[in-house]
Each structure stands twice: as structure tokens, then as C-alpha cells.
Amino acid sequence: MAPALELDGIRKSFGATLALDGVTLEVRPGEVHALIGENGAGKSTLMNVLAGTFRPDAGEMRLGGKRYAPDSTLDARRARVALIHQELSLCPHLSVTENVLLGMESSRWGWVDWSACRRRALEVLKNFDHPEIRPERRVGELPVAARQVVEICRALSADVRIMLMDEPTSSLQREDVERLFALIRRLRDDGIAIVYISHFLEEVRAIADRYTVLRDGRSVASGEISSVSNDELISHMVGRPMGGIFPSRRDSSAGEVLLAVRDLTAPPVVHGASFELRRGEILGIAGLMGSGRTELVRALFGLDPVESGSYRLRGQSLALSGGKAADRLRQGFGYLSEDRKGEGLALPLSLADNLTLTRMSACSGRLGWLDLACQATQAQRWIGELGIRARTPAQSVRTLSGGNQQKVAIGRLLHQHADVLLLDEPTRGIDVGSKAQVYETIAAAAAAGKAVLMVSSYLPELFGMCDRLAVMSRGRLLPARPIDQWTPEAVLAAAIAETPDTTS
């Protein structure tokens, strides 16, 4: 059978940067083909070349054996190639119908034929079990998972042959991921070729038939997903054999108690959370999304109001009222937000500004004058120490990849000399190589006597990093236990338990 999509020697550069340097890809009809690679490996550029946003400098693309050279995104859609973006690309003010048919509306002499539009939208919508997605509803009112369905409907309405999906699960919850997978399988069985980009190897294993690994703009490996191990995939991605990506950690539960929290209640979510955090240890917090993990951390850092409970830091009681984030900073708390772009970093500012923002006093003298040279030196030190890939400390953080941005966010806590590190999803959305570096940094901080509280949805990293683990369930924090007393199944069971059963 002729491949649905063939790429041969695709090259693309932007100025001096070579983004794609000879990509070969072969996708068969009716298969899910995973495109794997670290951030910056060229996956997104390749997607945009396929979707007609960029024209390649060299190389050839063929669709079903015929030459394919789209001039524009509309061209690509006409050739029945659709891209589902990672950041959803919908118009929140418009209706479901309008979003599904955007750019290809049914019309007569420029007048929208509403009944035909509605009919076409219903025709694709009926493939999905989502009664709340009515054609006339405004997309802005729909939940995120439903919006993704609308986006997929848009692709289907163009009678798509090749569907490109860029990290489609990044904004979805577990049950929606399952639904999406079921849907992808159905599209695949209908003969649609799907190119699927993801960071999650487990996810790729669940959905993909074959894979291609991109590294530094080149396709370096490809084959059947069932005949390759995760370790092999990772070594293709990073270009070197990977041992475990988690650093080995010596036992460190012997440190003094740095932070003791009793019966912390922060309405409406967190009820009576108690735990102790010792110097040199990493305490993990697992739980479902919405179980109150993030709210707990935010309350600890003074970002959300606390109703009752007590804190003791270094043996001294801290005032609950007026415990604002500014006080927490002074007391030696460091907070890493799960929302890197929204509240974690000041994206337009430089690396130097972002790294030193919480302790600018390190480089400022009388009257608040900032010693820029000193700031640059300090920033340069963190850039070297954390392995941040950047040209200069003056570079805007926005220009960095997600993994490097995260290193900057963590570097700021270190620069701040925070004693208690509150880390919310420290490796969300970053590539494997950066993950390993972030893990090393966290382990080193703990080894240096800091106390680390780490919230994560990714169980392997909790098991790989933590000394103790506690599960949060429906706003209640269950008692922490040493990590070797947990199994992933037990964590899951505790997280979804109806009534918090603390002893079993």
C-alpha cells in the first residue's frame, strides 16, 4: 500500500538556525505514527511545514504518492491535511458550528447558509458522545475537553486524510484522554493516518503503532513501537544511552524538622492538613487533579487565605493571619508554580531578571540601585550550574524552550536561598533531558539541607525522587509514609478512596 504521507530530506532554517536538517518520515494509511523528540528537536516546525504554515527549503513531501507542496494553511486543508494544535486554536466568541467550519463556511454569494452549516457541523458532531456540544453554543462556554472535540471536528469536517496532533492530551484529564484515544483508534480504523506528537512515552505506547524519533532536526530512528523499549527510545531522543533518569539519593530522613504544619484549613478545598518536613528530605504529594494539592501549596505560601491551623518553622510559630507571600519569601519559603507561563516567570524579562527577582538585594546597594554587572554574573553562575541553554543572561526568557524556562524558575528559588522548596509539578511539559537535569537539581538541593515538598501527577517521578510520600484526597492530606512502603497501585487506591482510610 502506498504510504499516506512521505517526507524525504525536508530541511528548513530560520535565519542562522537550522530547525530541520533532513527529515524522513513515512506514515501509512490507518496508522497512528508517533513523532517523538525533545523540545527543540524540530517537531513543531515539522508540523507547521506539513500544515502549510512554512515552506520547506529543500526536500519533498508526497501525499498518497502525489507531490504535496502546500502554499498556505488553506491549501493544506484542501489537501485534507489538518493540524490539531497544542494550544487550542478556537474562537471563543463564535459558536461551535462557526468554529468547526471556520474558513470553509457554506455560503451563497458571501451569505452564510446557516442551515447547511448547522447540518455539516451536526454531521461531524454526531460521531462524538458529547451532547453538551450543541452547534449553536458559544465555544467559550465549553469545558476544555469539549473544545478539543470541536477542534477535531474541524479537522473531520474537511474530510481529513492526515491528522497531525501536537500534544493533544496536554490539557486533558484522564477520562478525556481515554476518550480521545478511543476516538483516535476509530479515526485510524477509518483509514485516516495520524501523526501523534507527545512527550509521554507511556502515552505513545498506548496509542501509536509506529514511531519516528527526531533529534536536532533530523529523523534518527523509526520502527514498530512494540519492538523497542523505553530506554532505547530515550537514548535515541537524547543521543546518548540513558541510565535511570533519577539521581541516586542517599537516605536523608535524619535532618531536623524544618517545617511542621498542623490542621491547616484553607477553604474551600483544603481541610486539616498536617505534615512535617525535615531538612534534606523530599516529601512527595500525590493526588487526583482537583484534590487540593495545588491549593495546599498555595495556602502554605500565603497565596490563598488560611482559615485555621498552625505552622512551625525552625521550631517557631508563624502567624497565620497576614501570612502573605512576601512574608513567606522572607521566612525562606520558595514556591514553584505549576503554571510556568502564567505566574511562574516574567516571560518578557531577561534570564538575569527572572533568576534574581526574589533576591535582588544580592546585587543592589544604597537607594535600590541595581548593579547590573553583578546581576549578570550571578545569573551566569546559575546558567552554568543548572545547564540552562541560553546565549546570554540578557536574553528574554520567552525565547527559551519549556525545559530551560523551568530551570530558570527553579534557579530563582536557589538564588533566593529558600530553605523550604514548595514545588508544584516541577517537570510538567518539559522534555526528558531537562527532566533529568531538574531532578538532579532538586536532589542536590535536598542534599544541601533544604526541605523539599514536591507535588506531582507523574507517579514515576514521585517514586524516583521522594523519601516519603503522602496522598491528598478530596482536600484531606493522608499521613506520609516512607516511599518503600508505597506501590503505585496503593497511591492510586488512596487517591480515589471514598473515605480517607489512613491505616490500611
Next chain:
Amino acid sequence: MQSTIEAPPVAAPVFAPRDFLRLWVARLGPFMGLVLVVLVFALLSDAPGRYLSPFNLRIVLSQTVIVALGAIGMTLIIVSGGIDLSVGATIALTGVVTALVLEAGWPPAAAMAAAVAVGGLVGLVNAAFITGLKVVPFIATLGMLGIARGVAKWLADEQTVNAPATWVNELLVTFPRPDWLILAPGVWITLMLAVATAVVLRNTVFGRRVFALGSNAAAARACGIPVDRLKLWIYGSAGLLFGLAGVMQMSRLRQGDPTVAIGTELDVIAAVVIGGASLEGGEGSILGAMIGALIMAFLRNGCQQMGWPNYVQEIIIGAMIVLAVALDRWRAGRV
């Protein structure tokens, strides 16, 4: 399987009656504002009969025409996520053009056509700045504000241009001929254009794409909508309306004055925003903009009737703008 644990999704909210309420508050908000303004002045006035007399209503409507025409065009631009600061200057320029063409002895229809065409041209140049030179609309049209005003003064030789009396002068009169017209011809033209533009925005591919562009420009581009060409159409057609507003301006003054309509763009933007449009784009309506224009005209007229000085009007209108948008945010925040 991915080893993350995540909660089952929250049940999707159904379309609650409160949503309808919000929708209607959004739709009726500007209208209630209008009723409130009229009521307040009718009560304040020692002669409510005079404030609400057909005679005064005719005056107010005629006074609304220039801002209302501008607001129709501005709605297109603001809904698409843009802004145009050159409206006042364009009105002055096209007013001068009307007077010059009449002065040169051409028929009134030709004068109107020339003014409207010049307005459209100004809009196209704005769009060319925005799409070709990649200058943000705020700056591009700020530049055009100076350019158009300067060209107006140049063409008029820095004086007012006296035009011979023609029917152009009759467009905004309080007592139109023939009597059965009741309202000035300019008012009727504005009404028709408002209805036509509202229908175009609602029911044409062009109109829906204006909303799509303002709602999410990246999505519009990703769906293959020719965004640059769309902007040419938006700014161009808005420019035609600003040109027509220039004709009305010249009709009211009965001469072409290159220094007139300074700051009118702010009234026009205020009308659109009071009418419920969002400066972020994707939201706004012609009906709302028309009501916004009326609110400001009634306020001005009411203040004049009360004999209040000019600065009181300015303060009240300024406060009104902030209040309208604050109310809108408050409503939008209560989801």
C-alpha cells in the same frame, strides 16, 4: 498507559437560566443606560415636555449622526480586534474634500462620492500600514491622524472652504423637506447603514470572519482565512463610513473646516465600547454602538438644556465610559 492520575471531569454545566439572564443583561445593558440618561434629564429638567418633545428628539438624532456613522465603521474595526484613532482627522479631510468638489462646481452627488472614496482610501492606507509594515493599529492610525489632518489643512489652504448651497447642506436639518420625511435625511441614511452593517456582520462570511479575527487571530490564520486581505476590507469599508461622516460634518457646518472634529474618534470609540464591545476584539454589536452614540448625544443635549457648562458634560461622559466598561467587566466576571 500514562502513569499520571487525574480526576474524572466535572460534569459539563448545562445552559442555566442564569446564562440567559447574563445574555439579556449584556444585550439590554446599553439600552437601560439610555433610558436612565433620558429619565434623569427629563426629571431634572423643569420642562420635561421640552426635553422629550419631538422637536428636541429630532435635534438629538441629527446631532448623533456623525458619531453614529463613525461608530458603525468603528464597530467593524473593534470587533476585529483593531482600533482606529484617525476618525476625527478623516472626517475633517473628507469634509474639506466635499466642500472643495462643490466649490469647483461639480454636482453634490459627485462631492459625496469623492468624500466617501477618500475616506475609503484613508482606511486602505491604514490597513496597508498594519498588514504591510506590521505596525500595530494603535500606532498606524495615530500616524494617520496626523497625516489626514495635515492633508486636510493643505488641501484647504489652512482656511475654511466655503461651498455653494446645495442639498448637501440639507442632510442634517431639523425640519427636512418634504415634511413626510419627519427625520433629517442623514438620520435615515445612518439608520439604513446601521441595519445593513448589522445584517452583514451577522449573516455574511465576511462578517463572521471579522468576529473570528477578533476572537482569535491565530486560529483564523490557521484555518486559512486570508487575514491581511480581511483587514484591508475592514479598514477600507470603515473608511467609507468615516468619509460619509465627513460629508455630514460639512453639511452641519455648511463649509469645509480642516480643524473640525478634533477628538471625535474618542467619542466614536466610547460609543462602541458603551455599546458592549470589547477592545480585545470578538465582541460588539451595531445596535449597542448606536445606543452608545445616542447615550452620548442625549447627555450632551441634556447638559446644554440644563445650561450646564461644557466641562460638566465632559466629566459626565468620561465617568460614563469608565462606568459602562466596569459594569461590563463585573458582569463578565460573574460566570
